Amino acid sequence: MPLTRGAEAAPERTLIDILRASAASHPEASALDAGSGALSYRELLVAVERRAAELRASGVRRGDRVGVRVDSGSQELYIAILAVLRAGAAYVPVDADDTDERARLVFGEAGVVGIVGNDGFVLREQRDAVRAAPGEPDGVGADPSPDDDAWIIFTSGSTGVPKGVAVTHRSAAAFVDAEARMFLPHDPLGPGDRVLAGLSVAFDASCEEMWLAWRHGACLVPAPRAIVRAGADLAQWLVRQSISVISTVPTLAAMWPAEAIEHVRLLIFGGEACPPELAARLVEPGREVWNTYGPTEATVVACGCRLDGVSPISIGLPLDGWDLAVVDGAGRRVGPGEAGELIIGGVGLARYLDPAKDAEKYAPMPELGWERAYRSGDLVRYEPTGLRFLGRADDQVKVGGRRIELGEVEHALQELPGVTAAAAAVRASESGVPVLVGYLVVEGGESLDRALAREHLSERLAAGVMPLLAVVDALPVRTSGKVDRAALPWPLPGVRAETAT
Missing domain, CATH: 3.40.50.12780 (ANL, N-terminal domain)
Structure with a gap:
């Protein structure tokens, strides 16, 4: 497809x-x-x-x-x-x-x-009531148009x-x-x-x-x-x-x-x-x-x-009427297996009320031949069988002098055996040092094999990037149902962030 x-x-x-x-x-x-x-x-x-x-x-x-x-x-x-x-x-x-x-x-x-x-x-605001046109019931007239x-x-x-x-x-x-x-x-x-x-x-x-x-x-x-x-x-x-x-x-x-x-x-x-x-x-x-x-x-x-419960998690392919493209920094399509920003076109394009913001995020993509497109700011890996979501292009944090993508860390945390929900956040230690923390919900309340988890993460994250792991009963959520990072617990009871791994 x-x-x-x-x-x-x-x-x-x-x-x-x-x-x-x-x-x-x-x-x-x-x-x-x-x-x-x-x-x-x-x-x-x-x-x-x-x-x-x-x-x-x-x-x-x-x-x-x-x-x-x-x-x-x-x-x-x-x-x-x-x-x-x-x-x-x-x-x-x-x-x-x-x-x-x-x-x-x-x-x-x-x-x-x-x-x-x-x-x-x-x-x-003050307006005169709208009167019904002849033949219109109870003043209800003009239907919306597409x-x-x-x-x-x-x-x-x-x-x-x-x-x-x-x-x-x-x-x-x-x-x-x-x-x-x-x-x-x-x-x-x-x-x-x-x-x-x-x-x-x-x-x-x-x-x-x-x-x-x-x-x-x-x-x-x-x-x-x-x-x-x-x-x-x-x-x-x-x-x-x-x-x-x-x-x-x-x-x-x-x-x-x-x-x-x-x-x-x-x-x-x-x-x-x-x-x-x-x-x-x-x-x-x-x-x-x-x-x-x-x-x-x-x-x-x-x-x-x-999802089939076995294959890697993908965000899939476009709905009927939508166009997608994965592009590099120059706006060129990337090849299979390569990562880039997701660009969206097609019938689903909306618009911002703010004209300046609209012009910034919705623009022609001549490289793609599209008259109007939305720059999502999301990073994905292009796979012909379905796109893999990698996180926000602007969702970077700096820990220990390294730039880290929180989305990439969360993706690795979610792949840990037995983990049903995960979130990553940066917190500050008592001395003000930034600490990368991975919050995990483990299936059935079982204990986490931390050595196995660190081994798993070391194979999937950049060298030197290892979050402090915290097992929680549940992740706090906002009204939207999404994780509320600001409400994640910190400091962690009995854990010294400067020395924990």
């Missing part, structure tokens, strides 16, 4: 087109179950139309941006998102648990015309200033349709499936959760935030809710016992590197396990690989 599949993009349509198609095919199937009684697709569509009409009557127009800050895990949150889309606007999500300061920053940067909150919709924005999600930049990324309906729908072609081709998702919604809607991976359900007539099942943060509690909840489809990060999945996902037939990893030990434990007959990769700037997922 080639790295360029831009010509294979699904036919152009919108997310509203997708929802309507599912509702037409499965009107009485459960579409959303937030714990207070499931809504069928017919009922969900009625609720969305009603709420969209209210937004339009309040002054929301096609092409506007509307903030959404509603309690996670609630039925109202997902109806609000769909209603904003139905009204022809783009939704700008902020997690209800985020600070008011971040909400003000995000909504201000996005220029939202109003905010949907727990208490309803508040218009931020070129209209569907969502604007803010990522955290290296400077700490959030960056707004706008994704059109064309890109979003192409992503949804591409995944439908990729997953479970012989036994597609359908009304019998229940899809976990466990991620914050402020992160783009939540879009995958929602549309894995709504593209196939399956049921989206939001999990309460408190349960998501507690690995053991979530494992029990998955069983009680008969969850069959999960998109998550490896760190969370590593906390679950095998019986928690006994009925899961599609398990998708993304956002972090997947340890081989974890894949080997979770791959079973009757269950597809996938490793995916994609920045927010290229619409959630750009490539993926089905």
